[in-house]
Amino acid sequence: MISRQQMWNLVAGGVVVCGVAAAAVISGNEPAAQAGEKAAAAPAPVEPDMHEFMEYVFEPPYKRLKAAMASEPADRRGWKPVKAEGLALAESANLLLFRAPEEGGDDWKKFSIAVRNSGSELYKAARATDFEAATKHYRAMLVQCNACHTQFAGGEHQLKP
Numbered sequence: 001m002i003s004r005q006q007m008w009n010l011v012a013g014g015v016v017v018c019g020v021a022a023a024a025v026i027s028g029n030e031p032a033a034q035a036g037e038k039a040a041a042a043p044a045p046v047e048p049d050m051h052e053f054m055e056y057v058f059e060p061p062y063k064r065l066k067a068a069m070a071s072e073p074a075d076r077r078g079w080k081p082v083k084a085e086g087l088a089l090a091e092s093a094n095l096l097l098f099r100a101p102e103e104g105g106d107d108w109k110k111f112s113i114a115v116r117n118s119g120s121e122l123y124k125a126a127r128a129t130d131f132e133a134a135t136k137h138y139r140a141m142l143v144q145c146n147a148c149h150t151q152f153a154g155g156e157h158q159l160k161p
């Protein structure tokens, strides 16, 4: 006969063994599951081709911005596309950061950050309905777009304000 105490020891021991085994199984699976989640949460290009990417992500807001900046917006309705397209281009510049080529990647990132920063200033100026500041940052942004095109697009696509 085993005593009540021995019985409890056996039960408790079993629970510990099962617990350790379960933990081993779970932690064994964890790295793979976590890596999968991390990969899914990391930014990844939807359109890896730069030609299509620039044509569909950068060109449309640039054209709308150019039209909206042709003369000083008269009211809130006029400022709205300047705010919207300025912000869209500034945020889109972030999408360039993980598209940097192996060769010249540092310059690529430098131009992308400069576009993001000028775009951000343009957006702020538009929110403050300051046309002079908006014009300054709009032009500064295009200088950076063109600088990247000079280095990475064989000098093509020199955009005008």
Ligand code: HEC
Binding pocket: 050, 051, 054, 055, 058, 059, 062, 089, 096, 108, 109, 111, 112, 115, 141, 142, 144, 145, 146, 148, 149, 152, 153, 157, 159
């Ligand atoms: C980090 C580099 C980089 C920056 C910054 C950049 N571009 Fe580009 N862009 C390119 C490259 C590379 C191409 C050429 C793609 C190709 O045709 O292979 C291009 C092409 C273009 C084209 C031509 C697309 C077509 O249909 O032929 C437009 C328009 C354009 N960019 C707009 C812009 C605007 C507007 C900005 C700034 C707000 C900008 N780009 C900033 C790299 C850049």
